[in-house]
Amino acid sequence: MPEYPTAQYPTALGASSLEKITLLGQDLARDVMGEVGFGELAFWLATQRRPGKGETRVFEAVLAALADHGFTPTAIVTRLTYLSAPDSIQGALAAGLLGGGSRFLGVTEDCGRFLHDALSTADRPVDDELALEIVRAERAAGRFIPGLGHHVHKNGDPRTARLFEIAREEGKFGPHLALFEAIGRVHPQVLGKTLPLNGAGACGAALADLGLPLELLRGFALLARAAGLIGQLAEELRTPVANEIFLSVDLNNRPVPPAGGSHG
Amino acid sequence: MPEYPTAQYPTALGASSLEKITLLGQDLARDVMGEVGFGELAFWLATQRRPGKGETRVFEAVLAALADHGFTPTAIVTRLTYLSAPDSIQGALAAGLLGGGSRFLGVTEDCGRFLHDALSTADRPVDDELALEIVRAERAAGRFIPGLGHHVHKNGDPRTARLFEIAREEGKFGPHLALFEAIGRVHPQVLGKTLPLNGAGACGAALADLGLPLELLRGFALLARAAGLIGQLAEELRTPVANEIFLSVDLNNRPVPPAGGSHG
């Protein structure tokens, strides 16, 4: 029987004793279960600070905005993995989340970080002049501004306006959202065309205004998507399409010679 | 440019057009964002039916009960994977969820299914007599009853009593919870000892009473755990322990000869 080293791993998260379970310093059964909503709890777990009602409403609006976008690669992946390994729900969910990288779920994080960095080096409060400088600097450096543009909602992403509204109602419209909105106003002067502020970018701005850790902004998008992927699995159970998708690819394969030539 | 086949993949989840995004048949921006909590939305996505307030409260109590249990294998795995590949939050989260299998997160699903099967074949309403028959039958078959027993909370899991209470308050104490509670009362007559009804099992019973799909009960445990794992990552960012854990293993490795002998 090995001796274990003495107390090394501090945590404020879950802990148990014979009679009691605590979470975040609370009595889990008495003070969390039945008292704390799931969005509120997710916020609390990530910040170790209980959010107020307004913060929770903005946070849950962001999660709703990101939960599901139909047949995205992540949704297709989860359904195909479930088709192939139906014994492992955790594998199907994990496989889908692995698509939550730089391209499809990354805008939220990229936009939050971009706004945060811009604000960190700004020498004055947010206004259109500041936004204009920032857009000009990015243009000069040949970089795109995260959160600007959408391949479907070319006239405006309905999630963005609504998130602005909710954040204002709750007094949580902070400098990240303000700068993002200002960029939306001024960028046509520099870029010569009007692009919509997309919802994923607005979500990043809102999460940053809520004080959530920038390193984990993608994590919240993944949490939202986890709920969406369970919805995809539930629908797949009722109305399966994964085998159809698989066959639509497999039956349309076209054998071609190897690129490097064959030395066989 | 390939021609695509005609409409094949029905879905009631996310869909977009130029002006509008719908989710579950709702206008996402107007009717979901700011109006629907995250737990409520997760339930709705999984059932395609909007839950009532009482259902949402029970459901969120279950998610709270399962979100985090401290340094479980899943939490350790997420922290170690983040240590090793900090560029991929999605990888760290997915790796942790992959531990949500039969042993550590499986009780919720196993218990929900067990109760459901027992109820399906029962020829009368739930009472102690029925529970006694079921416990006797399992004992005779040499099987354990899922949800019975806990390695820490030997005098009772505080989550179980609380979940019973919340379900009763909301009028959602259905046959699965009733049978689970009855098993808690009668099993000592058969097994000769008193075991606690554990929280994970109670969660499975509650989810089954809410009418959630049995195939996905593990999925809800995974959703809850996703929030917990983001909490673990946030804490790891603030107070890192993963490298310490890694070294505590690596520095204590003990080289031994290969089991099969070496033919080298």
Added chain:
Amino acid sequence: MPEYPTAQYPTALGASSLEKITLLGQDLARDVMGEVGFGELAFWLATQRRPGKGETRVFEAVLAALADHGFTPTAIVTRLTYLSAPDSIQGALAAGLLGGGSRFLGVTEDCGRFLHDALSTADRPVDDELALEIVRAERAAGRFIPGLGHHVHKNGDPRTARLFEIAREEGKFGPHLALFEAIGRVHPQVLGKTLPLNGAGACGAALADLGLPLELLRGFALLARAAGLIGQLAEELRTPVANEIFLSVDLNNRPVPPAGGSHG
């Protein structure tokens, strides 16, 4: 600075000191690199016993048989995940492997285990009489025999005959392969039709004859597939099809009302 507990974790795998790296008790640089092929090493790592040349040849034939089958769900998943998160090769590979479950890669393991169990309870050497009893017993129990049947190669899976041949050439045609072959001869008498012995099943029989751990037969299929999935990624880099696959699904979504009705 914590004190670590004393030597707890025995291992015969990799270990390092200032001057030397050992693997499986060998000097890695001197005795493994340049001396041991990759298939041979994988066998050695799994059994901690160095295989002979004949064992390696059979093992590598199995890996070749399982490496890639074109646009399987696992291949599609890896390509779509790479599309969505191109920054994380490990995520794309892991996502593909997660499809290696009971349905698409499971036959190898199921067949190996089935033959092993049948041989464990047999009271005499393998012959057609024994195979007939086994097929009859499975039929009576309403169970399918793993490894029997193929949706494409209805007249015989070319991998099976070739694997029998290689195993015979190397003196590694043991009882598992013998029983599998006998089942191939006798099953029409019981089932009333002739089904091919599929390659995945033959691979399971061959791996079992090589003495590889039954719990890990699926692991070898996954190792083979890992090489195949890297091939899929390499081809995706040269000739991308994932975006086309994604669009072929997304553009053919068909919005339908939620199954449970909307209470919104």
Added chain:
Amino acid sequence: MPEYPTAQYPTALGASSLEKITLLGQDLARDVMGEVGFGELAFWLATQRRPGKGETRVFEAVLAALADHGFTPTAIVTRLTYLSAPDSIQGALAAGLLGGGSRFLGVTEDCGRFLHDALSTADRPVDDELALEIVRAERAAGRFIPGLGHHVHKNGDPRTARLFEIAREEGKFGPHLALFEAIGRVHPQVLGKTLPLNGAGACGAALADLGLPLELLRGFALLARAAGLIGQLAEELRTPVANEIFLSVDLNNRPVPPAGGSHG
């Protein structure tokens, strides 16, 4: 029954017809199984070009060098995930591979890319003068040179010398290895101290000299590690340590108050 679109997805990998299975344009059963080793096949799949004997030997030496390094985070993660979800070998393997990111398996890719970029912009053949310029430029830019330094093998990583030797024996010591070796000779003049050329970096150089796609260098490290992780699982089956590791963490947790204070 939907109509599928016409041939869209070209591939030179696996394809099947009633009588025959092809892989890379070869007859799988006749020309690959029993004829092509696993390392050779993995190379062929990734390049669609059959490697020569010398290329295969260098490639397999690289895979051997990267297969297992004992109780790394990836190995611990695979064992813990198997403990937690023993029903899903694919999940345990995938979870371990997800640690193959920038920090623990990334050097191979980073070094290969670094050398490739340096060679692309060099205006003359590799010699010590060129290496000196490169080291000076990196130093001036405040960047580390990938592949330089090792926390254990401070006097030299035995894998590096051996890989140089094997590549020379096979006539595969190309410009990437030559530049890497030259950097090893000249860097003390610039850095004022002698650092070892590590094995992971040498592997990246060797893979680049073999003409393997730079985007997938990490993929080969992952393939090697897949074999190592199956070895870890096999050892875990024989000599379990995962539960011990889990307990060594869980029993040494130390509850602390939440960072953000509790508003409960």
